Amino acid sequence: EQIAQILKLSGAPALSLGVFHEGKVVHKAHFGRRECTKPDAPNDESIYFSGSMLKILTVSTISKLAYDGVLGWDVRIREYLPDFNRDDDVGRLATLRDLIANTTGLTGGVFYWSQQNGELLQKKNELLRMACHIEAVKPFRTGFLYSQWNYVLVHLVIEAVTKKPFSEVVHSTMIQPLGLKNTTFAIPHGPNTISPHGAREDGSAIKIKINPWTDESGMTAGAGGKASLNDLLTVYSKLLHSYNDQLAHNRDTTPESPFVGLRAVFEPQVKARTAKSNNQEYCLGLYKTSLPGNLSISSWNSPLFGEKTPAFGNTLQGVEVFHHTLGIPGFLGSMFLVPKSSSGVVVLTNATPLLDASDLVAQGLLGVLLGEPLPYLLKMANTAPKISSAIFRFIASSLEEDKTDTPPSLPLASYAGIYYNSSKTFSLHVSSLEKGLRISVQGNPRVTYDLEMFDGDTFCLPVKRDEEYGEKGMWPQLLPSFRRVEFEVDKKSVRCLTWHHD
Template structure:
């Protein structure tokens, strides 16, 4: 009971601090908040003017909200980037990399991206399609002849677009529990031959990590280079994503990186990253800084046509399959989303009548979310190094501000929403394949 009272007091205090800031962010001319934040109204930096004078974004206020989120250890650290009209309006770090050996998070601190990595897989494939060496309707078995599914002739039907839009036909999160149990990627792809199927390929949506990563085999067969090497060559390097890498070795080799954190009895506990989901690199292998992600947003808002031409972006962002479960979950989803679908490594939403391209991710003490608002030429990405859901409401708060929407109070919603691209295959909050007692004894 005391624990619940303390949690309620923490949430109440946070809501009190954040709601005035969120309300002020809806209007550029709103009076500065005098709420309890790390910086006072008098020493807040002025908001950077956007190239489009019609914007209502108050960058300084969003940065102040981020400062509040890391205040008093609510979360260990986070980073946020906002780009608009081809300009980086903000790309900063907040809080610390590790509660045990605190160093400030800065623009070059590397975070694990989890399922935000899927957008790189779709884009890498699109570049090869644009090169003319691959087609969206190319069949997987043309590149991986040994691939099998349990339904007769189903394996031969799976296309490149099916893989990237989660339409392989397998049940949701197939083999994630085995991946969490240290099974190897290659062994799991072989097990698909005997796995039950939810539908024929192309006919239904079932979110995947292992099956999604088959696209890495296609890239290798097409280019003769390992998937991670090709992404570095065709995406990281030309976009100037100098901190970005793949895998556990990549993040550990970073000059500065944020450790994952889980909740312990005395507060936040930092861990070493687990290798499990790094084994499915296309689904969850990327590490990047907020400086890197600002460049990623600029490219996907159309400002790097030398790397990602506009017709390719339109294809990558267009929904291919409906995902109605995305409309449930966090309060901003219930109130703002009227339809949801999956594209090619991205999600596509109708957000109060406006197109939003989105992806979220989470794995072992890391969380992240990113969104594009094409009509406003706006991109936002938020990364944080804890299992907290508190920062989740900042992204829809920024979208609401850009669109002039009123009434949303998303910063008091700290529920962790499984529809935001969580990697864990969870059942009642416990990863599948993990007993309740084991879950209590050790962090996820």
């Protein structure tokens, strides 16, 4: 009953969950609908976009290739990709270990690859050049900063070394040996594929279009996985079995398992972002929390509750939990693994929601499994949509307060034109409207922003939450400065624009 309530409050149409303990599946359940306008419920074999929850297959593929001598964890990326010619420590020194551990310092830079309606904004053959110009906003190897651009480079390295499409390599290395029936990095087909949605502010859902992140996108290694609940339970239970075996016997292989080198994979590399203490770290494709700790650290719930997020495991001092989340437009998911008891929890949902139901439900199930009651979960679920709405109201009111009657310096037509970033790898096409401007990103008519006059040569993107996240399939953008685009103008013309998008 509580799970159904949490799902309803999130606005997601469907939720699937599974639990295994001592290596055996002990519980599975499904709620809601595969698609909001149809009655069909999800089931054990329904295929969800799984994104980062299948990064472990990417990491395990690298580990297997490293074990076979095809590539190396600590070989410089430039040796595999000679055109990765950044003139900084990332370009000169970064290795696959740095990429997977997210210690390159590269910014997230999601703006450059997808924004609306599942439209790709870069061709695959342009990605390496863009990766050479993405800003490093942390000094190299000084901390953790999660960036999908690291996985873009991983994708390109694997294809360069093996001379095969990324999905083919993962299929032969991991998917086939594990016996997975409904896992793919290609486009899933058939009626048992779960549809992506956006949740409106009133809690209703609308089907959205997202990108399948296939080999042609160059984004497959980090975002392209799709799988059923059954397959994910198989992946994680066999992963834990192999890790425990390799740990216990001080070896890198496990009989009849494709997973190799897992002691290195599960070894912490860096303190996790926002972690207040050293009990939360990032390994190679997995977060590690020594309880008690904030298991929502990578969840959509994290920016909603911030420092008020309750710690999990106050009665479970020192128990190690490895975890990761899924977060792409239209899908959220959470998984927790406990090596000590060979236990795991997997929860999947199908919407960009008002709250991350997968996170709360997964923690609730983990609490039952480990004997840690979590009476606050339903209260959090009731509070989260209100916080989410309040954030957008605050952004809207802040814009309204700062808006002035100062007109633009020049006629609106003077702001029209094509604007390029400094490396000429990305463009914004600006056209004039009757009372504002329109930006078409990369000239794509399906990725547009209509700006209103705001304060002289600064224009603003008004807050239209349901249109952005419901109809256009955008990922929630909570950065207030994202709403402002500033043009630098001299007496007769516009020189450039500044958009704090990241």
